[in-house]
Amino acid sequence: MPVFIAKEGRGGEVREALANLQSVSRNDPGCLEYTVFANDQRSGTFVLFEGWNSRQDLVDHNDKSHVKDFVQMVTPLLAAPFSVTSLTPLA
Template identity: 65%
Template sequence: MPTHERATEEVWLKPVFIAKAGREAELQEALRSLQTLSRNDPGCLEYTVFSDGERPGTFVLFEGWVSREDLEAHNQEVHVTAFVEAVEPLLAKPFTVTSLVPLVISPRTP
């Protein structure tokens, strides 16, 4: 098995959000709320928002899901669909999402 193939179906993503000038605090608060709610969604392994220390107004989300089905269910949740709609006017450009694949698979400890 190549090193990039997963023994499980876990899905890891890195969405990046860039605020319009003057809208940084609003975007940060919306992301903070999304983080709080999303961490309770079934299958959530990780859901943490970071502020990019070198690019003010840029926020990076690191999220992990047990399976693609869990991610798809999360994306249909009201708190996610409402977030996507609400932050559109706060963004300098549409947010991007990068799929991440671990190079080394470490077993999870209970």
């Protein structure tokens, strides 16, 4: 679950980049869920909720050019490096 915090005044650009990534990534093999949320309490903060059929599908997704291009493009727009938390369902 990646969290992205935009630099002041760059939230719109980060939002647009994430929306584009969401659109393309939903078609990647093994994608079960790929939804970007805006944090209602912190302007310019976005959370990506993603689910994959397998760990390998996630690895393959992260190796795709659209993901690598996104990371390269969005990194200068962020106030800090984006963080990623991996989650496992309890049941």
